[in-house]
Amino acid sequence: MNLDFSQIVPYIPFMLEGVWVTLQFVIISIIFGFILGSLVALVKISDVKWLKLLADAYTSIFRGTPLILQLLLIYFAIPQLTGYDISPFLSAILTFGLNSSAYVSEIIRAGIQAVDKGQREAAEALGIPYRPTMLKIILPQAMKNILPALMNEFITLTKESAIVSVISYLDLMRRAQVVASDIYRNFEPLLFVGVLYYMMVMVLTIAGKYVEKRMRASD
Template sequence: MNLDFSQIVPYIPFMLEGIWATLEFVIVSILIGLVLGTLLALCKITKAPLLKGLADVYTSIFRGTPLILQLMIIYFAVPQLTGYDIPAFLSAILAFGLNSAAYVSEIIRAGIMAVDKGQTEAAEALGVPYRPMMFNIILPQAIKNILPALMNEFITLTKESAIVSTIGYLDLMRRAQIVGADIYRNFEPLLVAGAIYWIMIFVLTKVGQAVERRMRQSD
């Protein structure tokens, strides 16, 4: 096997910088996905047909098309229509945030529907307004039930973040490609990048499990 990791040693700091570059837009995307996904979930369970229909159409579009296509449309096609270039970082958080919101909305909707209807009926009987009831009673219980699914979505988002290298964003994958092109060897930098991704996912998984245990103990 023709392997020589010594050549990529000088590039290790450059590749490690890609960890923060990756996590930076992934964290922002997750926050967008959570906020927008929660709003979409509430729209899906509302009695207003228009809001429910719009939320269902949104989810259908973003779940029914590839994430890389959405990224390409935002980065390449939208500037063609508007005449303004969208930076790679902004394109990444928009594509990933909007895409994640579609999946998160379904997860949260399922969690809300799983909460005992007696909770809602009791709150209504006590005269609790809809908004406080939803945010103070229903959603906290739903989050406990759907936390594993949410963590799985965030882990998937972190793994899929590698596709932003296609628009030139200097994430971990893109930096591995640059190193490979510079030293004319691709296996070593890609293997190192794979190991770093695995470590990030491993840490995220452990954090998720710790949070889940903590929430169960608080019941």
């Protein structure tokens, strides 16, 4: 077999730096997506029809178009339409955060609606306002049910983060491409970063199972 991993050894520190570069925008995107998704989910279960229509349209657009198209639109359209020279880092955060929030909103909405209606009715009978009812009674129960789905969304986001290489953001995938073009070999650097992606996903998977186990134990 025509393989020579010794050629990528000098580039290993360069590629390892890509782990933190990738995690930087993924973590921020996850937080942004979760907060925005939670707000959109609350709008979807509200009684304000025009807000519900806007939330449904938002979710439909971001779930119904390719992620790479959204990334390219944000990266190229914002400078063209506004004159603001957006950075690849900010483009990645906005794209992945907005996209993730569309999926997260559906997950949270389903989780809230899966909670027994009697919980809310009992809170109303006791005179507990809507916000405390949602924050202290409904959402904690919903979170226990939707945690696996949320972790799956975050894992998917981590894997799909590789597409930011198309806008020259120096994440793991882009660094593998840089190394490949420098040594004229593709398989070795791609395999190396593939192992790194797999390790990140496994860490997320183990962390998710641990958190889920702790939440189940607290029942």
